[in-house]
Amino acid sequence: MMTKTIHKALAGETQAIPPVWMMRQAGRYLPEYRATRAQAGDFLSLCYTPDLAAEVTLQPIRRYGFDAAILFADILLLPQALGADLWFETGEGPRLSTTTTPADLARLGGKDDIHGRLSPVYETVRILSRELPRETTLIGFAGAPWTVATYMIAGRGTPDQGPAHALKSADRATFAALIDLLTVATVEYLSAQVQAGAEVIKLFDSWAGSLKGQDFTDFALEPARRIIAALKARHPGLPVIAFPREAGDRYIGFARATGADCVAIDNSVSAEWAAAHVQTDGCVQGNLDPALLVTGGDRLTEETRRVVRAFANGPHIFNLGHGITPDADPDNVARMLDAIRGG
Numbered sequence: 276m277m278t279k280t281i282h283k284a285l286a287g288e289t290q291a292i293p294p295v296w297m298m299r300q301a302g303r304y305l306p307e308y309r310a311t312r313a314q315a316g317d318f319l320s321l322c323y324t325p326d327l328a329a330e331v332t333l334q335p336i337r338r339y340g341f342d343a344a345i346l347f348a349d350i351l352l353l354p355q356a357l358g359a360d361l362w363f364e365t366g367e368g369p370r371l372s373t374t375t376t377p378a379d380l381a382r383l384g385g386k387d388d389i390h391g392r393l394s395p396v397y398e399t400v401r402i403l404s405r406e407l408p409r410e411t412t413l414i415g416f417a418g419a420p421w422t423v424a425t426y427m428i429a430g431r432g433t434p435d436q437g438p439a440h441a442l443k444s445a446d447r448a449t450f451a452a453l454i455d456l457l458t459v460a461t462v463e464y465l466s467a468q469v470q471a472g473a474e475v476i477k478l479f480d481s482w483a484g485s486l487k488g489q490d491f492t493d494f495a496l497e498p499a500r501r502i503i504a505a506l507k508a509r510h511p512g513l514p515v516i517a518f519p520r521e522a523g524d525r526y527i528g529f530a531r532a533t534g535a536d537c538v539a540i541d542n543s544v545s546a547e548w549a550a551a552h553v554q555t556d557g558c559v560q561g562n563l564d565p566a567l568l569v570t571g572g573d574r575l576t577e578e579t580r581r582v583v584r585a586f587a588n589g590p591h592i593f594n595l596g597h598g599i600t601p602d603a604d605p606d607n608v609a610r611m612l613d614a615i616r617g618g
């Protein structure tokens with residue numbers, strides 16, 4: 276039986292050519308994505324229309340033959356399914372009704388109330404598991420509780436997650452109750468994705484880096500550990516990738532402490548550092564600077580080869596340090612792939 280390249284890496288195998296995919300690989304840098312989004316009308320309609328969400332998930336697979344496809348959805352669909360209002364301001368980003376008081380929390384639904392609203396996402400997963408090439412791994416995902424809470428508390432994205440830190444200090448009980456609700460709801464959401472056909476799960480903690488000391492342990496590490504333990508109890512052998520972005524030194528030992536099979540590395544640390552301190556525990560994913568896909572040229576080729584070389588002595592999934600940006604040149608993605616696969 277064929278074992279997919281991504282699964283081999285997640286099982287700890289070192290491969291001569293690392294498997295590769297990109298965060299935000301279905302996105303605005305691709306003309307075919309922009310066309311399908313226009314057809315859907317707006318971003319949220321695209322997320323909730325299974326045929327179109329499956330189509331944009333497949334577009335980068337057809338164009339580039341990535342080793343993994345990531346479900347097209349968003350981490351903020353879960354708070355919406357819990358009852359928060361969610362909309363996207365064009366050119367600015369997400370807006371949500373805020374959750375900062377016990378009364379706000381009481382208005383939200385529970386972990387078992389999410390599936391009605393999220394059923395189109397599960398349908399997208401079912402379509403993809405039928406339509407993807409057999410060698411391509413299907414990755415499902417959710418936001419980690421802390422990152423999702425930062426948006427729910429502030430009602431929008433923030434540069435320093437200030438409102439969430441403020442609530443954590445001012446009303447720790449409400450803050451902790453929100454993290455707890457998100458932790459149990461995330462288990463149900465991800466478990467439903469696995470039942471629909473997701474083969475690997477990724478947990479995005481984009482703002483983990485702003486949690487320090489004991490807060491990192493309590494609100495980044497511990498929720499990830501609980502989610503991963505619950506998922507693996509229900510789905511034995513399910514591989515999980517954790518992304519505690521900008522965790523710095525706290526990347527060290529994160530996989531062991533949470534039970535993750537792979538840690539995704541951002542580009543604030545060097546590949547050489549991550550190979551020496553994180554890959555020693557198992558598979559790592561990362562960590563090319565996404566800005567290189569805008570600027571291209573020989574530096575893109577050289578830096579891609581450097582990342583491949585740095586991680587060549589252990590299990591590695593090639594990826595970016597963060598999502599590809601809308602101003603990236605699609606030809607530069609092809610150039611990156613040549614540097615990985617073509618030598």
Ligand SMILES: Cc1c2[nH]c(c1CCC(=O)O)Cc1[nH]c(c(CCC(=O)O)c1C)Cc1[nH]c(c(CCC(=O)O)c1C)Cc1[nH]c(c(C)c1CCC(=O)O)C2
Pocket residue numbers: 297298299300301302303312318345346347348349350351367368369416418432479481598
């Ligand atoms: C913080 C966060 C969000 N969403 C996500 C995160 C965590 C990862 C990260 O740090 O980037 C995760 C996400 N968002 C999206 C995916 C789909 C899969 C993929 O291609 O990676 C995934 C995995 C689609 C999306 N999510 C969003 C887009 C752009 C929407 C558009 O087409 O206009 C896409 C393709 C919108 C979004 N969604 C979010 C923001 C802040 C924004 C606005 C910023 C932006 O426009 O890039 C919340």
